[in-house]
Amino acid sequence: MPTSAELENLRQRSIAKLNTDAALDHIAILIDTSLDAKFPRGVERALYLLDELERRELAPRQGALIEYFRANAWSAKEVSAGERGSWDWEHPEREQQILALSRASAHPGFAELDIVRRCQILTNRANQLNTRGRFVDAIEGWDKALSILPNFAMALANRGFGLKHYAGLLEQDRERAILLLHAHDGFAAALAPDAIYEGENQTVLRRQFAATAAEYAAAADLDRIRALQDLDGTDLGRSKAERAYRRWCLDRRLFLNPLNDLGAFSVAAIDDLVLPTIMEAFDDRSGAFTPPPVIGFFNQMKQEYASARFMLYEGLNSTKIHFSDRGVRLFDTLDYPAHSLAIERVRTAYRISYSLLDKVAFLVDHVWKLGKIADRINFKNVWMVEGKPRLLDGFKKYPNWPLRGLYWLSKELFDDELKRTTAADARELHDIRNALEHKYLQVHEGWAWNLMLDSPASNCFCLSIDSDLLEAKALRVMKIARAALIQLALAIGVEERKKNDGGTKLLIGSMPLIGLEERRKRRDPGW
Numbered sequence: 001m002p003t004s005a006e007l008e009n010l011r012q013r014s015i016a017k018l019n020t021d022a023a024l025d026h027i028a029i030l031i032d033t034s035l036d037a038k039f040p041r042g043v044e045r046a047l048y049l050l051d052e053l054e055r056r057e058l059a060p061r062q063g064a065l066i067e068y069f070r071a072n073a074w075s076a077k078e079v080s081a082g083e084r085g086s087w088d089w090e091h092p093e094r095e096q097q098i099l100a101l102s103r104a105s106a107h108p109g110f111a112e113l114d115i116v117r118r119c120q121i122l123t124n125r126a127n128q129l130n131t132r133g134r135f136v137d138a139i140e141g142w143d144k145a146l147s148i149l150p151n152f153a154m155a156l157a158n159r160g161f162g163l164k165h166y167a168g169l170l171e172q173d174r175e176r177a178i179l180l181l182h183a184h185d186g187f188a189a190a191l192a193p194d195a196i197y198e199g200e201n202q203t204v205l206r207r208q209f210a211a212t213a214a215e216y217a218a219a220a221d222l223d224r225i226r227a228l229q230d231l232d233g234t235d236l237g238r239s240k241a242e243r244a245y246r247r248w249c250l251d252r253r254l255f256l257n258p259l260n261d262l263g264a265f266s267v268a269a270i271d272d273l274v275l276p277t278i279m280e281a282f283d284d285r286s287g288a289f290t291p292p293p294v295i296g297f298f299n300q301m302k303q304e305y306a307s308a309r310f311m312l313y314e315g316l317n318s319t320k321i322h323f324s325d326r327g328v329r330l331f332d333t334l335d336y337p338a339h340s341l342a343i344e345r346v347r348t349a350y351r352i353s354y355s356l357l358d359k360v361a362f363l364v365d366h367v368w369k370l371g372k373i374a375d376r377i378n379f380k381n382v383w384m385v386e387g388k389p390r391l392l393d394g395f396k397k398y399p400n401w402p403l404r405g406l407y408w409l410s411k412e413l414f415d416d417e418l419k420r421t422t423a424a425d426a427r428e429l430h431d432i433r434n435a436l437e438h439k440y441l442q443v444h445e446g447w448a449w450n451l452m453l454d455s456p457a458s459n460c461f462c463l464s465i466d467s468d469l470l471e472a473k474a475l476r477v478m479k480i481a482r483a484a485l486i487q488l489a490l491a492i493g494v495e496e497r498k499k500n501d502g503g504t505k506l507l508i509g510s511m512p513l514i515g516l517e518e519r520r521k522r523r524d525p526g527w
Contacts, residue, residue: 060109133405160186315345
């Protein structure tokens with residue numbers, strides 16, 4: 001361990017005469033040394049030097065590295081402040097880490113970094129998302145790192161941690177067991193001889209991972225789960241068209257099913273996500289001989305999501321002119337306009353998916369009894385003091401992991417700083433939705449967009465977009481809606497378990513729920 005004088009000399013060292021790579025090496029050493037020595041002044045100096053270095057003319061690779069080291073410095077600040085493990089919903093150090101890691105992964109120089117560094121950035125970003133409660137997005141992040149290096153130990157192990165905590169939120173024993181099995185297998189893969197570690201603490205990490213793997217193995221009969229899981233033994237449908245649709249959804253992880261987060265396994269090709277058992281007092285509402293209204297509301301949200309998903313699929317995969325488009329007289333505006341039932345299906349899927357976020361907010365207000373003004377509730381403000389950009393006091397340390405994830409999802413979409421970095425297209429997503437709902441979204445044929453000498457300009461009257469971009473953004477909004485619905489259902493599950501854990505001396509009755517028969521989903525011709 002360096003002495004105080006050595007730490008101070010390291011902190012005061014100038015980078016003015018160092019070339020950029022040498023300066024980056026110095027800053028990396030300063031951050032690591034300050035973390036080990038619990039020397040916060042060194043971390044502050046590192047952040048200052050990174051800001052100074054950013055003013056230079058940088059190669060793309062160096063710009064990406066600056067963001068990676070900035071995230072490491074904020075991580076060191078979190079440790080030195082004793083904030084590691086904090087339940088605070090508002091957390092400046094973690095927010096800055098997500099921002100920096102998002103900038104690094106989206107930086108033009110990211111592709112020029114060596115593959116281990118790229119995996120570090122993607123893994124660290126996924127870790128932060130998982131800590132915040134956005135476990136669905138975190139799993140995709142770890143999987144992205146593993147697509148680069150399938151044996152990257154930290155992605156394997158952290159994905160294992162994430163799956164274990166995800167499993168703990170589930171009510172279905174089979175799904176919980178399968179996620180636990182895959183969590184264990186992640187640690188087992190991280191212990192393999194060919195697993196890739198960075199840094200010098202491989203022995204310590206392997207010991208920790210071995211202990212965790214043993215803990216998970218002791219929690220259930222993993223061999224039996226492995227033999228029974230049968231991930232790819234489910235039929236995808238009765239027709240070629242249905243099988244193609246379900247395979248498309250699986251590949252994009254669009255089913256409301258936690259097993260779809262493990263990958264494109266046929267067992268996940270159903271939307272089996274439901275709300276947990278709901279407990280309410282008999283006098284909470286009139287008409288108490290019917291199921292709680294949140295059951296019906298969530299039914300409707302699921303149906304809207306599933307219908308929007310199929311509309312998107314049809315819109316993206318349509319190759320023929322639909323008969324409903326024949327005889328619809330339109331004018332050629334000479335800018336390659338895109339008008340068809342297929343485009344309208346994509347537009348409608350986008351609108352439905354985006355609107356689900358505000359319905360999530362409405363249900364949050366109802367379940368957590370926030371008392372918001374009903375016609376003013378939206379996904380941005382439901383967490384806030386009425387009329388003020390300040391988090392409600394009741395949420396500041398509220399112990400509900402998936403609910404906190406919903407809040408951070410709303411921040412990514414609506415917080416000015418976060419949406420510029422973690423979701424750089426958040427403003428674009430909002431503008432498209434606004435144009436779809438309230439004005440004119442001018443869609444042009446994607447193949448012609450880049451060939452036009454003068455691409456159509458957006459203005460106050462219309463927003464111009466090519467069909468390829470609209471389709472990509474519709475798929476993105478669909479994935480956002482899926483994550484929000486999963487986190488909402490599991491957040492409500494956390495609350496219901498709290499009620500049961502608290503115990504009660506009241507008389508409790510039960511009302512079994514019966515699944516809606518599929519034949520009743522057929523529209524009666526007499527309607």
